[in-house]
Amino acid sequence: MTDAAPIVKSLLEDHARIDALLSRLANEAQGEVRPKIETTWDALERALLRHLDEEEVYLFPELAKERPEDAARLASDHARFRHALGEIGIALELHAVRSEVIDALARDLRAHAAQEDVALYRWAAASEAPGPRAFVSRMQRRLAA
Ligand SMILES: [Fe+2]
Ligand SMILES: [Fe+2]
Numbered sequence: 001m002t003d004a005a006p007i008v009k010s011l012l013e014d015h016a017r018i019d020a021l022l023s024r025l026a027n028e029a030q031g032e033v034r035p036k037i038e039t040t041w042d043a044l045e046r047a048l049l050r051h052l053d054e055e056e057v058y059l060f061p062e063l064a065k066e067r068p069e070d071a072a073r074l075a076s077d078h079a080r081f082r083h084a085l086g087e088i089g090i091a092l093e094l095h096a097v098r099s100e101v102i103d104a105l106a107r108d109l110r111a112h113a114a115q116e117d118v119a120l121y122r123w124a125a126a127s128e129a130p131g132p133r134a135f136v137s138r139m140q141r142r143l144a145a
Pocket of ligand 1: 052055074078112116
């Protein structure tokens, strides 16, 4: 078993970073602060999609074998987040984004993050399966960089 603490901490920091970007985006959306809003949106979209992709590629397949209900719930959350990102992206292009929609995504993501802390990250850090182990190595390299 790998030392879980730094990896779990790094993933939780990733959640916090995404949450901060969502708060900033909601504020900028209220005042239609452009071009700042586009910069924040680009950073948020990139950070969130990378986070979702990595969990889906490295962690969900093995979690689905061991804990199918947890995996199905987390995967359906991810599908909802991708959909919300698409809707917000379109609304931004049309200058019609509402901060309430961004706040709703932030709340949804926070609830998901709380589930992952319990159902995913601690499990992944302790797992001997190839996907989670590769993910842990990847996170350790990122932490060392
Ligand atoms: Fe997730
Ligand atoms: Fe996550």
